[in-house]
Amino acid sequence: MKNIYRNSKEQNNGYVLWILVAVELLMSFSFLGYIHIEPISITFVYIPVLIAGCMLGPKESTIVGAVFGLSAMWKASAFYVGAGDAVFSPIMSGKPVESILLSVGARMLFGLISGLLYSLAKRTRFPLAGIILVTSAGRTLHTFPVYSFMGILFPEAGFRASSTFDHFSRGYFLLLAVIADIIVCLCYFLGKSDYFQKLFQHIRIVDQMSASISRYRKAMGGIIMLFLLASFSVTLYFSDRIGNALLRYGLELGEKESYDLIHLEIQFLFGIISLGMLILIFVILYLKNINYLYYEARLDGLTGLMGRQQFFQEGEKLLKKRDFSGKEKRGCFVILDIDQFKQINDRYGHPAGDRILTDVADAMRNVFEKKALLGRLGGDEFVALVHWMMSKDEIGTFMDSLRKEIREIHIRDQKVTCSIGVIPVMQGDTIEELYRSADRLLYEAKKQGKNRVVYGYHFEDISVKGDDEK
Helix, strand or coil: CHHHHHHHHHHHHHHHHHHHHHHHHHHHCCCCCEEEECCEEEECCCHHHHHHHHHCCHHHHHHHHHHHHHHHHHHCCCCCCCHHHHCCCCCCCCCHHHHHHHHHHHHHHHHHHHHHHHHHHCCCCCHHHHHHHHHHCHHHHHHHHHHHHHHHHCHHHCCCHHHHHHHHHCCCHHHHHHHHHHHHHHHHHHHHCHHHHHHHHHHHHHHHHCHHHCCHHHHHHHHHHHHHHHHHHHHHHHHHHHHHHHHHCCCCCCHHHHHHHHHHHHHHHHHHHHHHHHHHHHHHHHHHHHHHHHHHCCECCCCCCECHHHHHHHHHHHHHHCCCCCCCCEEEEEEEEECCHHHHHHHHCHHHHHHHHHHHHHHHHHHHCCCEEEEEEECCEEEEEEEEEECHHHHHHHHHHHHHHHHCCEECCEECCEEEEEEECCCCCCHHHHHHHHHHHHHHHHHCCCCEEEECCCCHHHCEEEHHHC
């Protein structure tokens, strides 16, 4: 069950990470991240890094920190920036390696440190207090590595590690800390709320059911690349048009001015792309949740796996779409029954039996993850259509893992065991044929004493496995 939670958490982290990357880009290239009112200049761009560290972990906050650094490096790579900001650009500083270390390396270090501190804070007796403490120090955690790197790599800039503490004397320091605390704590509680936990659970289930269409992701990647190329071509076109328009009014741009114009337009483009990313991610999450609600009506109410009708419909679609003609590797159809399940129900009651059924469903999800369609056909009969192409040895390993997971399920002092039939998927097979063939193998497993796996044709070298062969 812990592995199920971990896999689900990793799945959720991917969506949240992309959202935070998009937010970081949007804040870096808009007024959402920078407020400049003479003589005060305030930045909030470091906050998505803190959110990533608090909600996800050190790895994710380091990634968002890298996006922060790359954005800052691009913004500094223009002729109109001041000398103080030019040190962040490998183009303008004259020290490319040092500028990359300063701009990107310092922000990645900030992300790593803040993520580690949040991890420690959440393990304390009062995690909320620890989170508030780390968040309040967030601005300092950001400026300290930046000024330290500047003091080492660009001493002529006049900043060093001790410059970090200059902002304590500014009147708005406490206000910024409170704003950061509110934003990070809201995101933390939002991520832990029942609504979002259920939402991401729905999305994970839809992703699991949609694993068979993973080949379309390459097409989606190609579409995104075409979109980016088209966006850059539009940017260059408008830059050229603006130059021509200015020329008609007698304003001729030099090389530096033309470069800065394109530079600003690309910043605008990044802002639009980040906004588009956010909209796309939220639309995807919304549609996946709608798909789940549609599927939910056809799911097994107890285990959340596909019911009989849906499993056979989705399985038939999958068999028609996928190529199962491989010789060395192939998919397989698995059918599973819990041994002595009726006796368990009679002895311990139906609530205990229901708990066993949900635990077995979790074990199947844990073992097969996105590699199979999973279903409960009724009673204690479970099925899996494995579309992940595997060798005979790999299939045997998967079955061993499944039996091991199920043997860890206990009902008081009694271990739960299962009988399994496994048949390879051949090109042209129908779901009904596979079910009937696997069912005969399941009957053979029970006939031979239960608590074993019986493999069908083309699995001669692993034809039968019971506990006595472990």
